[in-house]
Amino acid sequence: MVTAGEQVVSTRVLTVPNALSALRLLLVPVFAVLIVDGQDGWALAVLAVSGASDYLDGNLARRWNQVTRLGQVLDPFADRLYILTTLLGLAYRGLIPWWLVLVLVARDATMVCTLPVLARLGHSALPVHFLGKAGTFCLLYAFPLLLLGELSQTLALVAGALGWAFALWGTGLYWWAGILYVRQVAQLWRAEHRP
Structure with a gap:
């Protein structure tokens, strides 16, 4: 375990917050297909689930002392991937x-x-x-x-x-x-x- 300020950062892999981050990553291809196909309602629903899990995984990690090195990598990576996927999908459709x-x-x-x-x-x-x-x-x-x-x-x-x-x-x-x-x-x- 590594201490980052007051926070203990673990090397554990199997935690609830990490599972939520993995779920967010698994939803990226689903979101990509929906946005390119113009199924905006479903794409928004996936984004809503992703946003809720993003908020939840960070809070749970801090509250349950399950901050991990893997989580510190997965969470921002998932954010960047959603941003990139959304950018490409919206640009492909001519919306941005x-x-x-x-x-x-x-x-x-x-x-x-x-x-x-x-x-x-x-x-x-x-x-x-x-x-x-x-x-x-x-x-x-x-x-x-x-x-x-x-x-x-x-x-x-x-x-x-x-x-x-x-x-x-x-x-x-x-x-x-x-x-x-x-x-x-x-x-x-x-x-x-x-x-």
Whole structure:
């Protein structure tokens, strides 16, 4: 077991929170098929189940002292996979522009490029920054709202406006957190190589 601040991080694999994260990952292909086929109601239902399990797995992990290394990897990975799947599905259907897909994928690609540096410095990952969580939160709300706008003309105006507001704020926060993360990696590098 490893202690992260006040929190004990276990190496266990079989926990309820990890099972919920695995369920979220199993629903990604289902969601992908639904969104590409234009079955927006069912796609929203899968997103709702995924969002509820995301909230639940984190709370249960903390409440039941079942925070694990695997969970710390699975949870953000599932978030990124849902964001990417939703982006590709919405762009494929022409509901969002491809430039938004490129901007968000470029941020994640930038983060992936820091992993070899972190590994060389003996770190697997850095703690998630609040801005990154806020950006992910905005993006995970933006895309369901944009889908909701497709279900009903009555909802289209409000849901579309809110969806785009969340998407733009989320993209900005996502990149801001990414820049802070790269700065943290650079500071670690400088501290390690200081004479």
